Structure formats: C-alpha cells, structure tokens
Amino acid sequence: MSPEGASKTMAARLWPCLVALLFSTSTAAAERIASLNLCVDQLLLDWVDHERIVSVTWLSANEHYRRAALPEHVTLNRGHAEELLGLEPDLVLVGQYGGGRAAARLRQLGVPVVTIPDAHNLAQLQQQLQALAAELDDNAELLRQAGRLGQILQQPRPAELLSAMILSANNLTYGSGMLEHELLERAGFRNLAADPDGGEGGQLQRVMLEQVIAAEPELLVLYGGEQTFALAHLAARHPVIRRYVDSGRVFTLPAELGFCPALVAADVLEKLRQKRESLVEQQ
Amino acid sequence: MLNSNRIALGLLGVALPLALLAALVSGPVSIDLAAALRDSWRGESSEAVILWQLRLPRALLAILVGAALGMGGAAMQGLLRNPLAEPALLGVSSGAALAAILLLYYGLAWQSGWWLPLLAIGGAFVAVLSVWALAGRGASASRLVLAGVAINAFLSALMALALNYAPSMFAMQEIVFWLLGSLANRGWDQLLLALPFIIAGGLLLFASRNYLRALTLGEASAASLGFGGRRHPLLLLLGIAAAVGAAVAVAGTIGFIGLVVPHLMRPLVGQDPARLLWASALCGALLLLLADIFVLNFVGAQELRIGAVTAFIGAPFFFWLIVSARRGGAL
Numbered sequence: 001m002s003p004e005g006a007s008k009t010m011a012a013r014l015w016p017c018l019v020a021l022l023f024s025t026s027t028a029a030a031e032r033i034a035s036l037n038l039c040v041d042q043l044l045l046d047w048v049d050h051e052r053i054v055s056v057t058w059l060s061a062n063e064h065y066r067r068a069a070l071p072e073h074v075t076l077n078r079g080h081a082e083e084l085l086g087l088e089p090d091l092v093l094v095g096q097y098g099g100g101r102a103a104a105r106l107r108q109l110g111v112p113v114v115t116i117p118d119a120h121n122l123a124q125l126q127q128q129l130q131a132l133a134a135e136l137d138d139n140a141e142l143l144r145q146a147g148r149l150g151q152i153l154q155q156p157r158p159a160e161l162l163s164a165m166i167l168s169a170n171n172l173t174y175g176s177g178m179l180e181h182e183l184l185e186r187a188g189f190r191n192l193a194a195d196p197d198g199g200e201g202g203q204l205q206r207v208m209l210e211q212v213i214a215a216e217p218e219l220l221v222l223y224g225g226e227q228t229f230a231l232a233h234l235a236a237r238h239p240v241i242r243r244y245v246d247s248g249r250v251f252t253l254p255a256e257l258g259f260c261p262a263l264v265a266a267d268v269l270e271k272l273r274q275k276r277e278s279l280v281e282q283q
Numbered sequence: 284m285l286n287s288n289r290i291a292l293g294l295l296g297v298a299l300p301l302a303l304l305a306a307l308v309s310g311p312v313s314i315d316l317a318a319a320l321r322d323s324w325r326g327e328s329s330e331a332v333i334l335w336q337l338r339l340p341r342a343l344l345a346i347l348v349g350a351a352l353g354m355g356g357a358a359m360q361g362l363l364r365n366p367l368a369e370p371a372l373l374g375v376s377s378g379a380a381l382a383a384i385l386l387l388y389y390g391l392a393w394q395s396g397w398w399l400p401l402l403a404i405g406g407a408f409v410a411v412l413s414v415w416a417l418a419g420r421g422a423s424a425s426r427l428v429l430a431g432v433a434i435n436a437f438l439s440a441l442m443a444l445a446l447n448y449a450p451s452m453f454a455m456q457e458i459v460f461w462l463l464g465s466l467a468n469r470g471w472d473q474l475l476l477a478l479p480f481i482i483a484g485g486l487l488l489f490a491s492r493n494y495l496r497a498l499t500l501g502e503a504s505a506a507s508l509g510f511g512g513r514r515h516p517l518l519l520l521l522g523i524a525a526a527v528g529a530a531v532a533v534a535g536t537i538g539f540i541g542l543v544v545p546h547l548m549r550p551l552v553g554q555d556p557a558r559l560l561w562a563s564a565l566c567g568a569l570l571l572l573l574a575d576i577f578v579l580n581f582v583g584a585q586e587l588r589i590g591a592v593t594a595f596i597g598a599p600f601f602f603w604l605i606v607s608a609r610r611g612g613a614l
Contacts, residue, residue: 171467171586206586209468210333214312231457234468240336 029137030091030112034084036077036102037095039260040116042067043132044093046263047141050074054087067256067263081105091135119261122153122182128262149266158188162279165192165207165215166253167241168223169232173207179261180253184221187272192217209235218279220244224255248282251275288551295565299346302572306342307334309579340471345575346568347474348466348530349540351481353567354560355527356541357548358488361495361556362519363424369541370527373431373520376538377438378410379403379531384445384458400476400532407528410434411520420513423502427516464537464590466575477529484526485564491519492557499556537590539597540567546604570596 033048034055035041041056045068055075059065077083081102084092092111094103096118103113114135119125129146136142164184166174173193174180184191192215193205212220222236235241244250251272256264308316314330322331324339355370363372370376382402418430446458494515497505505511527541544567545559552558574592581587 208311210310210312210337213332213337214314214329216329231460231465238337238468238470239472240332240470 030089030135032087032089032091034077034087034089034092035094036079036084036092036099037116038065039118039262040093040095040132042256042260043142043262045070047139047145048136054089055084064255065259081109084111085109093132093135119179121177121179122186122265125149125179125261125265132262145262145266149269152266152269153186157186158273158276160280161188161190162218162276163192163215164189164219164221164251165212165217166221166223167207167212167236171206171208171235173205175203175205177203179265180221180223180257183265183269183272187269188276189219189272209238209240213240218249219275220250222250222252223258224253249279288553291551292562292565295562295569299565299569299572302569302576303342303346306345306572306576306579307338309576310338336470340474341466341469341575342572344469344474344477344533345466345572347477347481348534348537349568349571350564351477351484351526351530351567352537352540352571353544353548353563353565354485354488355523355530356543356567357545357556357559357563358491358495358519358523359541360545361498361559362516363428364498365424365428366546367542368428370523371536371538371541372428372435373414373523374410374434374438375407375524375527376531376536377435377442378406378408378413378524379528380406380462380536381438381442381445382406382409383461383532383535384442400473400529403532404480404525404528407524407531408521410438411524415517415520460588461535462590463588464535464593465586465588466534466578467586469533473533477533480525480529480532484522484524484529487518487522487525488560491515491522492560494519495556495560499554535590537571537593539593539600540571543597543600544570546600 029052031052032054033044033052035044035053036057038057038059041060042065044053045056045060050071050073053071053074055077056070058076058078061070061076075083075087079099079102084102084106090112092103092106092113093116094100094113096115103115107113114131116131116135117124117128119128126146126149129142129149133139133142133146166180166184168174175191176194181191181194185194193207220241224233241250253268254264257268308314310333312333314333316334319326319328319330319334322328322334324331324335326332326335352370355375356368359368359370359372360366362368380403382405383399386399386402414427414430414434417434418427442458442462446455494505494510497508497510500508530537544563548559548562548566552562571589571593574589574596577592578587578589
C-alpha cells in the first residue's frame with residue numbers, strides 16, 4: 001500500500017473515533033423515547049432499538065414519509081401533550097419548528113423535552129447529529145452515519161467544476177446557503193442558481209423551464225422521484241426535459257433529503273460525486 | 284355606429300396576432316425571435332426549444348382556452364338570457380374541477396399523463412347532464428339556473444370535503460393551485476388534448492346559433508319558430524361542457540373570462556347572440572393571452588396564477604358596470 005493510501009485508511013478508521021469523542025456524553029440512555037417531529041421519527045425508527053421508542057408522529061405512518069418499519073407497539077401522536085403523557089416517556093424529542101405548544105406543556109408537567117435543531121445546510125446537519133447523539137447515548141448507527149458524512153466532507157473538492165441546476169416541485173430551485181446547493185458544490189458542481197456574490201439572497205427561487213433550457217446545465221437535478229401525478233411536477237415531466245433524460249444528464253435527489261437530510265445526505269453526496277465522474281468520462 | 288363596431292372588432296382581430304407576438308417575446312430569457320423562427324420547430328438550440336416547445340404551445344393554449352371560456356360564457360348567457368350567467372353557473376367548471384381534485388386527492392398513477400384532463404372533461408359532462416336531468420322535461424331557463432345552482436352547490440360541498448380531508452399539505456396546495464388556474468409548463472400534449480374537444484364544442488355552439496337568436500324572443504316564441512323540444516338546449520349544453528370542460532381540464536379553473544367577455548362584446552355585435560359567440564371567442568382569447576403575458580412578465584418568488592389575474596380584471600369591470608348602470612338609471 002502506498003503511503004498516501006495508508007494515510008487515507010488511517011483517516012477512515014480514525015473518523016468514527018473522533019466523532020464518538022466529539023459526540024460522547026455522560027447522560028443515562030432514555031428507555032422510553034417519544035418524538036414530535038417527522039425527521040426525528042425516521043431517525044429513531046432507522047437507528048434506535050425499536051423497544052426504546054414509545055411514540056412517533058402520525059405522519060410516519062404515511063407511505064410518503066415512512067422509510068423504516070413501524071412497530072405495532074409504537075403509538076402515533078398528533079402533537080398533543082396529553083397523547084404523550086399517558087405513555088410516560090422519559091425523553092421527548094421535538095423539532096425546532098412545530099410541536100412547540102405540546103413541548104411547552106410537557107416541560108411544564110416535568111417531562112424531559114429536548115429540541116433537535118432542523119438542518120438546512122451541512123453545518124446545521126452536523127449540529128443536528130451532534131444534538132441527537134447527545135440524547136441517544138453513543139448510538140452506533142448514528143455515529144457511523146456522522147463519521148461517514150464527516151469523512152466525505154473531508155475529501156478535497158474536484159478542481160474542475162461542472163455546471164448543474166436543481167429543478168424542484170413547483171418550479172423551485174435551490175440557491176446559495178441551502179443544503180442542496182452545498183451538496184452540489186461539495187460534489188464538484190457549480191450551481192447555476194447560486195448567488196454569484198456568494199450571498200444568501202436567493203436561497204429558494206422560482207425558475208421557469210425556459211431559464212433552465214437557456215442556462216444549459218451539464219447536469220439537471222430533479223427532486224423527489226415521485227411516480228404519482230402531481231401538478232407540482234409538470235415542469236419535470238415536460239417534453240423539453242427529455243433530452244436531459246435521454247443523454248443521462250439527470251440526477252434525482254431522494255425525497256428524504258427534503259424532510260430529513262440526515263437519512264441520506266452522505267449517500268447523496270457520494271452518488272453526486274460518482275455522477276460527476278461519469279459525466280467527466282463522457283466528455 | 285355599425286362601422287365603428289366593425290372597426291373595433293377588426294382591431295381585436297389585429298390585436299390577437301400582435302399579442303401572440305408579444306407572448307412569444309415575453310419571458311425571463313431574452314431570445315432572438317427571428318433566429319429561433321428560422322431554426323424551425325425541430326431545432327436543437329436553446330432559443331428554438333424555448334420558442335417552439337415552451338412559448339408557442341403556451342401562447343396557443345392561452346388563445347384556445349380563452350376562446351373556449353369566452354364562447355362558453357356567451358352561449359350560457361344566451362341560453363339562460365341572464366347577463367350574470369357563466370359556464371360555472373351550471374356546474375361545468377365545478378364538475379371538471381371536482382374530477383381533477385378527486386384524481387389529485389386519491390393520487391392515481393400518472394400513467395400516460397392523460398388521466399387528469401380526460402377525467403376533468405368527463406366531470407364537466409356529468410355535471411351538465413346532472414343539471415339537465417334535475418331540471419326535467421321542458422325546463423325553463425329559470426329552472427335550469429335553479430338546477431345549476433343546486434348541482435353547483437353540491438359540487439362545491441364535495442370540493443370542500445375533499446379539501447377538508449386532503450391527505451397532506453401538498454395535496455391541499457395542489458388543489459388550491461388547480462382552482463386558481465395556470466398555463467405554466469403546459470406543452471403541445473395538453474394543447475392537442477384540449478383542441479378536439481374545444482373544436483367539437485365550438486361546432487355544437489355554432490350549430491345552435493339560430494336557436495340562441497330565437498331564444499331572444501322568449502321560450503314560447505322560440506318554440507313556435509321550430510326550436511321546441513329538448514334537443515336544442517341539450518346540444519348547446521353539451522357544446523359548452525365540451526369546450527369549457529376541456530379548457531378547465533388543461534388549465535384549471537380560470538374565472539371571469541366567461542362572465543366579462545360577453546358583456547364587452549355585446550354592444551359591438553348589435554346584441555346578436557349568434558355573432559356574440561365568435562366575437563366572445565376572439566375577445567376571450569385576446570384577454571387570456573394578455574393576462575398570460577402579464578403573468579410571464581411578473582417577477583416574484585412564486586408563480587402568479589392566471590386565475591388571480593383574471594379575477595383582478597373581472598372584479599373592477601363589474602364595479603364599472605354597476606356604476607355606469609346607476610348613472611344611466613338602468614339599475
């Protein structure tokens with residue numbers, strides 16, 4: 001093995017240890033966890049022993065959002081404090097926005113409630129994982145995901161950038177400051193919807209199909225992968241998009257990235273890098 | 284006076300191609316129109332794709348939908364002899380919209396992409412036939428209006444129920460956007476889907492022109508002139524359902540065009556309901572195209588829905604109508 005390869009292997013082994021050190025806490029592990037946030041639901045169901053989960057939100061029963069099996073004993077809540085009180089949770093996880101009143105009421109009644117911050121960019125994503133790790137007491141899967149993300153983010157960015165543009169539901173595109181933009185940039189793409197001055201003025205912008213065609217991005221990034229009909233996806237189904245599909249210049253971001261990026265951010269980044277490499281080879 | 288009316292109609296005829304040209308140069312991207320036209324519709328350049336695949340079908344769809352709504356409104360006002368009648372009054376728009384909402388609500392598979400418009404057209408026909416069945420044999424205009432109001436109220440209740448139980452906020456948003464109408468992201472496929480129904484509807488209305496003329500003398504006089512029986516109003520209603528149903532199917536519900544346009548055109552055609560049909564089609568096409576040009580040039584974080592624009596055109600028009608009528612002592 002070359003010295004460079006050996007150092008990379010060493011770094012890969014060290015990352016989970018560093019993350020574990022960074023995230024390690026001394027709190028006792030909660031055994032009856034309830035969630036008032038859709039993303040936290042999915043993370044719990046995916047990463048935590050199901051016996052420790054007592055309640056998740058009703059949205060997690062919806063096929064659109066459900067990514068992990070929903071155990072029978074888990075109660076679905078609609079964000080009301082009284083639903084959770086009867087379950088006697090020793091930890092209630094709530095998102096930054098939503099469920100605020102129920103969380104306040106539960107706190108008043110002496111139930112431990114912890115707010116897990118939302119993630120709209122990579123820095124916030126790492127903060128979110130850190131906050132979650134502090135409550136879930138060295139959860140192995142969480143540490144593995146956090147380590148993997150940190151490791152990918154450590155990799156140098158490709159020097160040659162390819163142009164890309166996101167076309168999301170209702171003709172929205174993601175500019176500077178958004179997680180999707182950061183993932184594109186980290187993977188070696190130049191986001192054509194980004195503010196050229198690097199400001200955060202145009203985070204979420206409307207883009208018309210003719211602007212996409214005129215910009216001629218080397219990669220067109222769609223969002224969601226919805227198979228069912230939706231007016232919101234008319235633009236992505238327009239015949240002018242076919243030439244991107246036919247030439248393999250389309251990448252579809254998973255819907256999870258929209259409502260719970262922690263689940264898929266590392267995967268997306270890895271796949272975007274692979275897509276970039278295949279586009280460079282095609283050229 | 285007659286000549287000035289003809290000149291006004293002629294100006295409308297001239298304004299339509301000019302508005303079409305304006306629509307083709309409207310948009311966030313500046314294109315060389317002449318170069319894009321030379322490039323032909325199979326051109327691969329960005330400018331050719333923008334012109335031939337995006338702007339032209341959208342502008343033509345605006346013309347087609349506007350014409351259908353204008354013509355449908357004129358026919359409905361002629362049939363019911365009520366200046367406040369419009370296709371929505373007999374549930375045509377609501378029937379189409381409810382079918383679309385149920386499709387969106389239950390999230391049926393996209394399949395070929397034709398489910399939504401086909402079901403919406405079907406919904407328009409079902410609504411009209413329900414009104415027809417409810418009104419009963421030998422229904423007068425007032426009974427038709429009453430049946431229409433009843434069916435319309437029922438359809439509105441069903442829409443409210445669908446909104447109430449919308450499975451997610453996205454479904455709710457879809458439904459609300461559908462009810463506001465839009466021409467964004469429409470292409471040749473939607474145009475070609477609506478075209479045969481709108482042409483068929485237009486032909487049925489054209490075939491009913493003498494019935495509309497006879498109706499101006501009253502139902503009894505119309506019957507004495509050979510327009511008795513149920514066939515004539517049924518054909519007229521089916522024509523409205525085909526034209527307006529197809530328009531709603533591809534563009535959602537766009538209000539006020541069917542209501543306002545016949546009012547604007549009536550003085551220009553000497554109150555002749557037959558000539559009012561094509562004049563309203565022309566004016567409806569122009570008005571919707573102009574509204575879409577406004578939408579295209581409107582800069583905002585969200586798409587401005589064309590239904591909101593037509594409502595802003597329609598409401599002040601009625602303010603003006605009532606004020607001028609009060610001055611003239613007509614009301």
